[in-house]
Amino acid sequence: MAQVIAIANQKGGVGKTTTAVNLSASLARMHQRVLLIDCDPQGNASSGLGVRLQPDDPSFYTFLTDDGAPPPFHKPLPPPLDLTLIPSCATLAAAEWDLFSRDHAETLLSRKIHPLKDRFTHILLDCPPSLGLLTVNGLTAAQSVLIPLQCEYYALEGLTLLLDTIRKIRMRFNPDLAIEGILVTMFDRRNNLAHQVVNEIRKHLQFRVFETFIPRNVRLSESPSHGLPALLYDPGCAGAKAYLSLASEILTNGGT
Template sequence: MICVGVANQKGGVGKTTTAINVATALAAIGWRVLLIDLDPQGNASTGLGIAQSARGDNSYDLLTGQAELTECVVATKVPRLDVVPATVDLSGAEIELVEMDHRTHRLQRALDGLKAPRWDICLIDCPPSLGLLTINAMVAADSLLVPLQCEFFALEGLSQLLQTIERIRGRFNPQLSILGVALTMYDRRNNLTEQVAEDVRICLGDVVFETVIPRNVRLSEAPSHGVPALIYDHRCSGSEAYMALARELLARLPNLKRAA
């Protein structure tokens, strides 16, 4: 199973929206997808229509060893897309993990404990921080998908994230790579947006996806209905952009047999 972390320590850059809609696009073409919600806010779970009452065993229980991966999985309304939901309990995991053995490898061990291949790809929606939750995701992941908002402060955050990735490579996961940087909240009417996008491409080159995700009201509305934007309005510009992004992402993933 391929494992991709969706990470950026800056909040409000579109991590959860990206994770939900890329996961939906992959499931739509036949991939068996697992989305792990590792953000205490639980927005990915909410955005996929998982009610609080349906979040029994969750990502907190998974990290603290109180439940196995298969016990935490909840099916979504999207065929072939499952989720490990998050609750507010996860906010305490950062403190509790400090005292636990292998605190940086808890998620990796949980994924490695899967006895039979059930999914083709796992996406991990990380919190907007560089704490132990995000470190666990980076240790478990093969690569990272980095959503980057087209604004000046996002560039400063990106450099900090890149430094963290290098530290993770050096200490825990030498195979960790950046699958790609996705430019989000793109507004062609804004000169700053164009300038930031140009600067990022000059700095990072081909690692930046050609597809850009536009500012789109449908992307914002969809979570309140408990469905991904690709289901809420598959013809809106945001949905079309995420479908294009998923196609680019597929071209960068190693070959893998699709689900029947």
């Protein structure tokens, strides 16, 4: 049965999509069967893997709403990397409003994912930068949430809001939702603030901070424009190595 991990933080630009793409590719490199679902209307995970949809193409939105149709699977990476993508595109932005009118709108994704679980070892959900209905769907469908955090002054305030949302999701839709861990992203070892934020989290919060810190690495920001994860764009770069190390932490600790 697949381990379903939502990658969420309502703050934009903290490294959710970079993590979704590079962690998916790294797990695939470690012989896992990975499904990445791009739940963000901005479609960055899709374009970052070289998949650009036309407005009428089947997408994450049709996957959520169209009962009968097969899931719109894409295979963006060359074999043997077993990565499947359900891509997104901008029509989802308008469609988020349509979702509200549906019965049990918060559990749509959870119900859609269920029959796919025995086909994959990991299902990763790249959530949008909001706590709206799409993120609620992601958190409701997941077993755990991985929280990318850029260590800066306001990071902890944002974290409180996210933890509050997670508590509400547990009460209403998904009692077993666990916190996979906090992932420090865009880490600059010369910056003392980053160390302070990590210490604060360790002191005040019970859950895991991944041993792997993702360094600020220009290769990670360049690779999406080539439609590639860093491990194919520049396998030796620090960013690619960091995401491989994160993948092994998840494989070691996350066995479900």
